[in-house]
Amino acid sequence: IMHEQVLLQLIDDYFLPKGFRGSPNFIRDFHNYLLPLINETRISANKVLYTEQSIPTSIYFLLSGIAYSTMEFKYKKMMVAPFLWLGPSIVGDGKSFYKQKPARFGVAIQGYATVYQLERGHLQMIEDRFPNVCANIRLTIRQQNNEVRLWKEQLSYESAPTRLSKLIENRPLLVEHILQKHLASHLGIYETYCSTLMYAYKNK
Secondary structure, eight states: OHHHHHHHHHHHHHHSOTTOOOOHHHHHHHHHHHGGGEEEOOOOTTOEEEOTTSOOOEEEEEEEEEEEEEEEETTTTEEEOSOEEESSEEESOHHHHHHTOOOSSEEEEEEEEEEEEEEHHHHHHHHHHOGGGHHHHHHHHHHHHHHHHHHHHHHHHSOHHHHHHHHHHHOHHHHHHSOHHHHHHHHTSOHHHHHHHHHHHHTO
8 A cells, every 4th residue: 555655646746747636536537547557667686677778668666765877978988877766756768768769878776676667658548548647747858857957067067075965965865875886976976086075074
């Protein structure tokens, strides 16, 4: 029951505008239609959900655990992580999934996690049945595009210590549980430097 409640909240976040005031009958029918279409993903340790440049066939709902993105950073010849997700979260490259284009970044799980997925064909069925949800999906995509743009700007214009401090202040639980190598990838720095920054932050 707890998993279903968390899943339903993520479903609403993806499909429905914030503060949506639909009738109880609509919400019930909407949930009853969607739940059979969203399946739990079999997760092995450190599972890769999809890789950069592949076409994502699903969007993922991370109920618990941690996921991270992977993207080749051409300027430093290293892998970076535009996104780190701590469940509950909607996970994936929303634009590439929706438009069925090559992914801008891959997605993998840290350790084990509870993950559900919605396939692209099923999303089309939902849009056909409930056409009003399309607008909020596009809004979600725009928000993620803005987050990618902001992350790239921060890599260019903010120092690594500043970016780390902001991340610790805004997402302390994530920083506590994420592996340092993934944290370093998100900051666009090498793990040894990340370790030095973490030590300095804790001892300032």
